[in-house]
Amino acid sequence: MTHIKIINPNTALAMTASIGRCARAVAARGTVVTAVSPSMGPESIESHYDEALAVPGLLTEIAAGEREGVDGYVIACFGDPGLDAARELATGPVVGIAEAAMHAATLVGRSFSVVTTLSRTAGRAWDLAHRYGFAAACRGVHACDIPVLDLDRDPAARKTVTELCVDAVERDRCDVVVLGCAGMADFAAEVADETGVPVIDGVTAATKLVESLVALGLRTSKRGEYATPPPKRYSGLLSDFTY
Numbered sequence: 001m002t003h004i005k006i007i008n009p010n011t012a013l014a015m016t017a018s019i020g021r022c023a024r025a026v027a028a029r030g031t032v033v034t035a036v037s038p039s040m041g042p043e044s045i046e047s048h049y050d051e052a053l054a055v056p057g058l059l060t061e062i063a064a065g066e067r068e069g070v071d072g073y074v075i076a077c078f079g080d081p082g083l084d085a086a087r088e089l090a091t092g093p094v095v096g097i098a099e100a101a102m103h104a105a106t107l108v109g110r111s112f113s114v115v116t117t118l119s120r121t122a123g124r125a126w127d128l129a130h131r132y133g134f135a136a137a138c139r140g141v142h143a144c145d146i147p148v149l150d151l152d153r154d155p156a157a158r159k160t161v162t163e164l165c166v167d168a169v170e171r172d173r174c175d176v177v178v179l180g181c182a183g184m185a186d187f188a189a190e191v192a193d194e195t196g197v198p199v200i201d202g203v204t205a206a207t208k209l210v211e212s213l214v215a216l217g218l219r220t221s222k223r224g225e226y227a228t229p230p231p232k233r234y235s236g237l238l239s240d241f242t243y
C-alpha cells in the first residue's frame with residue numbers, strides 16, 4: 001500500500017476536498033490518498049506574501065506526514081510553495097503541481113501555455129518554468145483574473161477559464177494547456193474537449209508522478225542540498241519547529 005499526502009497549503013477546506021477527489025480518481029488501487037490543509041495560513045495564495053505565510057503550515061503537515069509514515073507528498077498549489085524546504089524534511093518524494101504539470105506537458109507536446117488565476121501570479125509561473133528548465137517550451141502564461149476561491153463559487157468561472165484556454169491555444173499555437181491553479185483540477189476534461197489539445201491539471205499529474213517515484217523505490221536524496229536541516233533553536237511562534 002502506498003500512502004500519498006496531498007497538501008493544499010491554503011486553508012480552504014472545500015478546495016482541499018475537491019483536490020482530494022480529483023487525486024483519488026486517478027490513484028492506483030493500492031494507493032491511499034489523504035488531502036489536508038494546514039490549520040494555519042492564508043485562505044488562498046495569490047501573492048508572494050500569501051505564499052510566504054503558507055509555508056510554515058505546509059511544513060507542519062510534512063513533519064506530521066513523516067511521523068505518520070507517508071510515502072510521498074504533493075504540494076497542491078501552482079506556486080509550488082516551500083518545495084525545497086519540504087524536500088529537506090521528507091524521506092519520500094515531494095512534487096509540486098506546477099513542476100509535475102510542466103513535466104507532463106513536455107512529454108506529450110513540444111510547447112505549452114499556462115492559464116492561471118490572477119495576473120499578479122503570472123511572473124511566478126514564468127519563474128518556475130525557468131527554474132524547471134521549461135522556459136523554451138512555455139509559449140505563454142495567461143490569467144483569467146478570477147480569485148482562487150471564486151473558481152468554485154462563481155458559476156461563470158469554468159466558462160471563462162475554458163474560453164481563455166481556447167484563446168491561448170489559438171494565440172500561442174501551443175500543443176498543450178497547463179491549468180495553473182489547484183482549484184481548476186476538475187476543469188481539465190471540459191477544457192480538453194473545447195481546445196482539442198491535451199490539458200494538464202497538476203494535481204492529478206503530481207499524484208501519478210509521486211506514485212510512480214514511490215513504485216520505483218525513489219526517495220528524496222539526503223546527500224546534499226535536501227539533507228535534513230541542521231539542528232537549531234527557532235523562537236517565538238516557530239519554536240515548534242525546533243529540531
Ligand SMILES: O=C(O)C[C@H]1NC(=O)NC1=O
Nearest residue numbers: 044045077078117181182
Ligand atoms: O498560484 C495561483 O494562482 C493558484 C494557487 N493559489 C492557491 O491558493 N492555490 C493555487 O493553486
